[in-house]
Each structure stands twice: as structure tokens, then as C-alpha cells.
Amino acid sequence: MQLRQLESFLAVVEEGQFARAAARLFLSPPAVTGHIRQLERELGTPLLRRSPVELTPAGIRLVPYARTMVSAAEAAGDVVKDTGEDREGTLRIGVMTPGATELTPAILRSFSRAQPQVHLTVEGLGFTDFTSAVIENRVDAAFVRPAPQDERVTTDVLTLEPRVVIAPAWGELADADGLYLSDILDQNFVRFPDSTPRALTDYGTFAAARNGTPPKWAADQAGTAQDLMTGVAAGWGIAGTLYSLGRFYLAPDICCRPILNAPWEASALVTRRDDPRPQVEAFRRVAQLLARTLGPKLLPTSPPPVPGPLSEPGPGGRTSHGR
Structure with a gap:
């Protein structure tokens, strides 16, 4: 388009x-x-x-x-x-799939239209590249999730989204329309590589709700989002992600179910804090603009409803047993 x-x-x-x-x-x-x-x-x-x-x-x-x-x-x-000077050059853009979903290509298109003399290249990032690709100057900007907290980078939040879990479409979690954290914390999670940043591993396994208890890891690991989805479809385990992945990527062997009592999380654009180039500042400002104008159209208008009392139900108390 x-x-x-x-x-x-x-x-x-x-x-x-x-x-x-x-x-x-x-x-x-x-x-x-x-x-x-x-x-x-x-x-x-x-x-x-x-x-x-x-x-x-x-x-x-x-x-x-x-x-x-x-x-x-x-x-x-x-x-x-x-932003001032109209300079030529190349910007290397990293994308950890699915980035900011529809916002990612929209930002790339809009920037290229506004500044055609700047050549954009796109590189796929794995989980271990979460922020290191930017910090080590392998890319100039990266679309990642969740938003990292690192003083070496500038983080622009693009979306704030509900949490979902991706699970095998033929598994027990697929029978529920919505889930609570207590329904999933004891499940096997697809393993991340050992060098994956802690923030990303915590995000993918809902560590904040575990009170220090480590997740149950599957035997096999996934280094990229595509690997992760393949592993889930194969039945290795489950994984936590954002609402937009389930809307943006559909696979017959995978289902996405909302986690009704999990805090929302962000997708973000990350750039090096010490990068002075006007092209980088222009790219950031285009991303911020489209996040304000397009971002809200891509998300639910309100958080998914939590039926009944705000406290979690007892064991097995999922919101629906059948689709």
C-alpha cells in the first residue's frame, strides 16, 4: 500500500x-x-x-x-x-519481529517519502540483539519490545498494549477466551538463549508476577520471534508477548489469549543516546508523530474486561471454557 x-x-x-x-x-x-x-x-x-x-x-x-x-x-x-540540514546518508534500522507491527512500515514509508536522499536499510534482530545492536553501532535505530531501560540509549515508546500469551492452538490454554497469570505461570515456557538480556527474558515469562520463582523452561530454545512461534506451534511451551503480535501474525497452530490481570507493556524505538546526526533525530520525530496519529487506531479502545471481582479466581478459574 x-x-x-x-x-x-x-x-x-x-x-x-x-x-x-x-x-x-x-x-x-x-x-x-x-x-x-x-x-x-x-x-x-x-x-x-x-x-x-x-x-x-x-x-x-x-x-x-x-x-x-x-x-x-x-x-x-x-x-x-x-531538523535543519538536508543531508544524505544511510540509516540502518533494526527490527525485532514484529517491531511496532503496522507502525514499523508506516514509519519507514513516511520517512522515505519525506527524506528520499537518506537510504534506509532494514536488518532483522534476534532476542540477544535487544539493545546491543544499537549500542554496538550495528544499527542506528531499532524497533523492539518491551521498551528497554538503559542509560546508553534513547527510548521512544510507540505503543502501549495489553499482554497476551501465545500457546499451541491444540493445547489446554486454547479452550479459554481469557486467562489469568495464575493459569500460565506453571506452564513450560520456550527458552531464550543464555545471552538474552534479562529485561527481555523477564518480559517473555511474566517475571514480575513470579515473586522470584524461575520459569519452567522447555528443553529447546528460540533465538528469534519466528523461532519462538515455531517452537510454540511445535508444542515446546508458551511465551508472553503483546496484543499486536496476535493480530499481526496469524498461524494455524498458534493461538493468542489475553492475560487479563497482567500490566500493559510497550513497544519502542531505540537509538543511541550520543548519536548527534539530524537524520536520526528526524527518524525519531517521524516515529513519534505516527505513534500519536496511527498507534491508537491499532489497539483496543480499553483494556480487556476482567469478569467479576478484580482478584484472581482460584485454581482452574479461567474466564471461559470453550470458544
């Missing part, structure tokens, strides 16, 4: 005609038609009915998202201009 496609889509919606939309965008009518057809192919559904021009239900749902994306991209250009 490209911004020029969204701009053409919005112009047709607002002008009511392809010809007027093309004139407004200084394009030919076939170019506008081509943009919308490409968008419809990518999304797999019609967005507009022709003669007369009318929105389909899918088109109606797309309009507010398209307006937000186009506005954010325009604002990103202003943000970049405010």
Missing part, C-alpha cells in the same frame, strides 16, 4: 469523479484509475463502485485510515524540515 495510491483514492472519494481527482493531483485519469486498481488488488476487495462513484463497505472502512496516513506523511515532511 503506497501513499500515492491512498492519495488517489481519497481524491476520487472527495471529488466524486476520476477526472476531477486527476486534475487535482496533476495526474492523468488512467494514472488515478491504475492507482486505485493496484490498491484494490493489494487489499483483495473493491473499494469504489464506478458510474456513479460510490464507496463499498471496504472503502468506507479505509477512508479514515487513508486520511491519517496521508496527513502523517505530510506532517513528516514538516518534521524533517524542522
Whole structure:
């Protein structure tokens, strides 16, 4: 999905005609038609009915998202201009899957549109690269989860999300619509490599709720988020993550279940604290802008409800026994 496609889509919606939309965008009518057809192919559904021009239900749902994306991209250009010099260069961006989910490609697209002379490269990060890839100057910025606390880096929180557990879709936890911490702490957890930072291991195993009791580790370990999901699907164990992973990555052998009494956690953009380059500051400001404008649209409007009293139920007291 490209911004020029969204701009053409919005112009047709607002002008009511392809010809007027093309004139407004200084394009030919076939170019506008081509943009919308490409968008419809990518999304797999019609967005507009022709003669007369009318929105389909899918088109109606797309309009507010398209307006937000186009506005954010325009604002990103202003943000970049405010940082001063218009320098060339390369920014190396690390992504610990799934990063900030939809925000990650939106930030990359908006920055590239606003500052095309800066070349962006993207590198996948494993669990052991949580902050070390930035600190050791292997990447210039990294999308990670949870938000690290490290004085050597600058951390910009992009989303604040409910916690979920990923578990085998054929396992006992799949029968519950929602779970409490007491339902999962005694389960086997997929093991992280020994060199994984403590903050990430604690996050993945809900360490704050354990009162110092170590997790039960599965025999096999996972070094990346993809490895982790494969291990869960294979039945090695379970793992804690954020709400957006379950919405962004769907796999037939994995289920995501909300942990109703776990504190929310953050995804973040991390940069080196001593990096003075204006390109890095511009990238941070674009990320902050899109997190404010797009981030809330990607999350629940409120925390998942906790049925009954706020205290946890007794053993086996899950919220639902059947889906």
C-alpha cells in the first residue's frame, strides 16, 4: 500500500469523479484509475463502485485510515524540515519481529517519502540483539519490545498494549477466551538463549508476577520471534508477548489469549543516546508523530474486561471454557 495510491483514492472519494481527482493531483485519469486498481488488488476487495462513484463497505472502512496516513506523511515532511540540514546518508534500522507491527512500515514509508536522499536499510534482530545492536553501532535505530531501560540509549515508546500469551492452538490454554497469570505461570515456557538480556527474558515469562520463582523452561530454545512461534506451534511451551503480535501474525497452530490481570507493556524505538546526526533525530520525530496519529487506531479502545471481582479466581478459574 503506497501513499500515492491512498492519495488517489481519497481524491476520487472527495471529488466524486476520476477526472476531477486527476486534475487535482496533476495526474492523468488512467494514472488515478491504475492507482486505485493496484490498491484494490493489494487489499483483495473493491473499494469504489464506478458510474456513479460510490464507496463499498471496504472503502468506507479505509477512508479514515487513508486520511491519517496521508496527513502523517505530510506532517513528516514538516518534521524533517524542522531538523535543519538536508543531508544524505544511510540509516540502518533494526527490527525485532514484529517491531511496532503496522507502525514499523508506516514509519519507514513516511520517512522515505519525506527524506528520499537518506537510504534506509532494514536488518532483522534476534532476542540477544535487544539493545546491543544499537549500542554496538550495528544499527542506528531499532524497533523492539518491551521498551528497554538503559542509560546508553534513547527510548521512544510507540505503543502501549495489553499482554497476551501465545500457546499451541491444540493445547489446554486454547479452550479459554481469557486467562489469568495464575493459569500460565506453571506452564513450560520456550527458552531464550543464555545471552538474552534479562529485561527481555523477564518480559517473555511474566517475571514480575513470579515473586522470584524461575520459569519452567522447555528443553529447546528460540533465538528469534519466528523461532519462538515455531517452537510454540511445535508444542515446546508458551511465551508472553503483546496484543499486536496476535493480530499481526496469524498461524494455524498458534493461538493468542489475553492475560487479563497482567500490566500493559510497550513497544519502542531505540537509538543511541550520543548519536548527534539530524537524520536520526528526524527518524525519531517521524516515529513519534505516527505513534500519536496511527498507534491508537491499532489497539483496543480499553483494556480487556476482567469478569467479576478484580482478584484472581482460584485454581482452574479461567474466564471461559470453550470458544
